[in-house]
Amino acid sequence: MQRMIQDPTKTYTLLLMLLLVLIGGCKKDKNEHPVLVFKVVNYFPNSGNTGTLITIEGSGFDNDLSKYTATVVGKQAEVVSATANYVVVMVPAGSGTGKIELKYAGNVHDIGTYTYQALSVKAISPNRGPVGTNIRIRGEGFSDPDKPAVVTINGNPANIVSLSDTLIIATVPDKTLSGPVEVKVKESSSKGPNFRVQALFDITPKTGGKGTKVTLIGSGFETEVAKNQVTFNGKAAQILEATETKLLVQAPDGVQTGRVNLKIEDTPIEGPVFTVIAPPTISLITPLSGPAGTEVTITGTGFSTIAGETKVAINGKDAVIKSVTATELKVTVPVNTGTGNIQVSVNDQVVAGPVYTEQAVGISGFSPDNGNVGTVVTITGVGFSTTPANNTVTFNGVVAKVNAATATQLVVVAPQGVSTGFIKVRVNGVEAVSPKVFQTSGVITITTGLPHTSVNAFCAGQHGEFYVLFRTYNQVYKVDPNGTVTLYAGDPNGRTGNNEGIGTLGRFTAPVGIVMDKQGNLFVAEASGNIKKIAPNGMVTMYVASASIGASGLAIDNQDRLYIGARSGSFFGFVIVTNGVPNYSFDLYADPEGRMAIDGVGKVYGSDLDATGRYAIGDGSYERLIGDYSAGYADGSYSDARFGTIGNMIWADTKKLVLVCDPENNALRAINPATQKVTTIFKTQKGFKDGGLADALFGDITDVTIAPNGDIFILDKTNKAIRKVTF
Structure with missing residues (x-):
């Protein structure tokens, strides 16, 4: 050691050589190929x-x-x-x-x-193919004068097409998996090479869209990706992974519903149908904040109930799904989630929701979800202070008084100046936001000056006015925006007839429905099935002179087509009138009552005198979809919902709801086609009172109409009133 120190040049040279040897050894190890196991x-x-x-x-x-x-x-x-x-x-x-x-x-x-032995299977050709392939089996000792040979493929008996002592041609039978080709002659048997059955048994998932990863399950696939070809309804898909029994592929751009087909080298195989569905949607998430372990409810559409097809992530962390239906998910917030978007993925189709914040304070809901100044609102959630003054609550930025508090519930009063917006709760500097807005809502009376209680239908005009129909008096009254009520059309003395003329010179006979088109023309349906037109200048003319069909109401769609509910002795269903031409093709054996509703995609909702809730599609099909033959009162799914009676209804396009008058329950109900549920907008006692939806009173829920700006109005015949409803 002392000599090395005395000669530092030699020492450095030696160390450098050792270092090079070590580096070379590392490189050699890095480049060595893995040893294959025999x-x-x-x-x-x-x-x-x-x-x-x-x-x-x-x-x-x-x-x-x-x-x-x-x-x-x-x-x-x-x-x-x-x-x-x-x-x-x-x-x-x-x-x-x-x-x-x-x-x-x-x-x-x-x-x-x-x-x-003499029997021997030496070769097969081909050694792969689909069910039904003819295999040439070569060997010796196949023929026997006493007992014919038997061929099996992976244990399944195959049909022999031809046989000699050295050659058998056999057909691969149905439901056969890959396995050995075996020939039996008398008591002897000989096993030959394996035959690889090329088959596509199933795909998963069977629904999705562009980018959905689909697993093809089968046998005989090539493990080299390039030797397999997959198409979705003719469009080539990218293959991501390949094994002998599974292929992972990605649905291509522009994918359409159709069969998933596979080609293995030169062998085509037809597979199951892949159905293209819309991506999921999120309409509500509650709560939007809370600690780890909080249960979050996600409401929307397009969720899959098949295990593994629906996934939820919060700020990129997978959340455990506790339950799933087509319209609702319940998940648990994972630990260390932080703050970030909630995402729902259904078969690789992703929709992003609002931001969730992992914190101590969260709002899960509040009730009622609408009201005005002074409405008492109960807020539920987590992390509230039990001292009322330590909770700061605002309605769309306006501070509200907290009357009572627990760790999970606050009772507050909607403040002066309340408007539609989110409720927020702040505790110790931590703020939580409500999952949905608090709607300022209620009832305001426009007029109580209608001349009679025999009113049966009305519609909103284009300039804030209303047109009200009185069947008993064969008259149409106009209510100006200021509430002034005047006779607009029909004989002053209530006389019937088909007289044409301006205003009171025109006559009606038992009018049952009234609507207005985009040009400002009014149309009045009569019980006979006639439709009369009132032009903007007040001119009354015959528009459709119909055979007696027992009309029960009149509706109009977004293309200005008219729909008459019909229930005569020979015709039950509805009539569509386009540019004055009636189409009587929709004889559905139904007994409609009141005005129907036509939603944004043309589906027709109509009631039946013998059933509380029927649903008709514009192509003429008809089925009981909503409610039951027995009357009652219940919200919920289409099958669970119950109505006392179904009166007039209308499509509220801005809210995407069918609004339904339920006079028996003195209620305004809503049908939601997206969620396929029925809810109650309000249900009141008999009487007359304006105010919040929970406090207002109605004498009768006779009809509902919608103004061009989306405002909603109720006809209350008992109180001879038109009343505006906000929700």
Whole structure:
């Protein structure tokens, strides 16, 4: 050591050489190929006689013949050839029935049993294909005068097309999986090579859209991606992974509903149908904040109830799904979520929701969800202070008084100046936001000056006015924006007839419905089925002279087509009138009552005198969809909902709801086509009172109409009133 120190140049040189050796050794280790393990997976044939060639199949083999020795029943056998996957051995003379052994690299491998006999399966062609493929099986000892040969593929009997002593042609049977081809003659049997059945059994998922990852499940797939081709209704898909039994592919751009087809090299295989569906939607998430472990409810559409198809992430962390329906998810907030968007993925179709914040304070809901100044609102959630003064609550920025408080509930009063907006709760500097807005809502009376209580229908005009129909008096009254009521059309003495003329010179006979088109023309349906037109100048003319169809109401869609509910002795359903031409094709054996509603996609909702809730589609089909034959009162799904009676209804396009008058329950109900649920807007006692929806009183819910700006109005015949409803 002392000498090395005395000669530093030699020391540095020696250290440098050692370093280079170490680096070289590391590089060598890094570039070395992994050692393949010697593994035997199959051998064939398992029978024959002297000179039969036995093929041993596997991996990790060496092509150097000198490294192998083989014995058949203890006798030395010649190793004829060797590759990375196959070793071929020739059966020596004098062999009998017994073991085949292969020695390689000092290890003896027991290959299997060889039966010395005349029967032997030596080769098959082709060695892969779909069910129904004809296989040519070559060998010897196949024919026997007493008993024909039997062929099985992986144990399934195959139909023999032709047979000689050295050649059999057999057909791959249905429901066959990949496996050995075996021939049996009398008591002897011989197993040959495996036949790879190329089949597509199923796909998962079966629904989705662009970018959905779909797994094809089958057999005989090529493990080399490029040798498989997958199409969705003719469009090529990208293959991401491939094994012999599974292919992972991605649905292509522009994917449409249709079959998923597979081509393995030159073999085409037809698969199941993949159905394209819309991505999921999120309409509400509650709460939007809270600690880890909080249960979050996500409301929307397009969720899948099939396990694994719906996934939820909060700020990128997977959330545990506790329950799922097509329209609602319940998930648990994971630990260390932080703050970030909630995302719902259904079969790789992703929709982003609002931001969720992991914190101590959260608002899960509040009730009622609408009201005005002075409305008492109960807020539920977590992390509230039990001291009322330590909770700061605002309604759209306006501070409200907190009357009572627990850790999970606050009772507050909607403040002066309240308007539609979010409720916020701040505790110790931490602020939570409500999952939805508090709606300022209520009832305001426009007029109580209608002349009679026999009013049965009305519609809103284009300039804030209303047109009110009185069947008993055969008259149409106009209510100006200032509330002034005047006779607009029809005989002053209530006389019937088909007289045409301006205003009171025109006559009606038992009018049952009234609507206005985009040009300001009024249309009045009569019980007979006639439709009369009132032009903007007040001119009354016959528009449709109909056969007697027993009209029950009149509706109009967004294309200004008229719909008459009809219930005569020979026609039950509805009539569509386009540019004055009626179409009587919709005889649906229904008994409609009141005005129907036509939603934004043309579906027609109409009631039935014998059933509380029927649903008709514009192409003429008809089915009971909403409610039940028995009357009652219940919100919920289409099948669970109950109505006392179904009166007039209308489509509220801005709210995407069908509004339904339920006079028996003195209620305004709403049908939501997106969620397929029925809810109650308000349900009141009999009387007359303006105020919040929970406090207002109505004498009768006779009809509902919607102004061009989306405002909603109720006709209350008992109080001879038109009343505005906000919600």
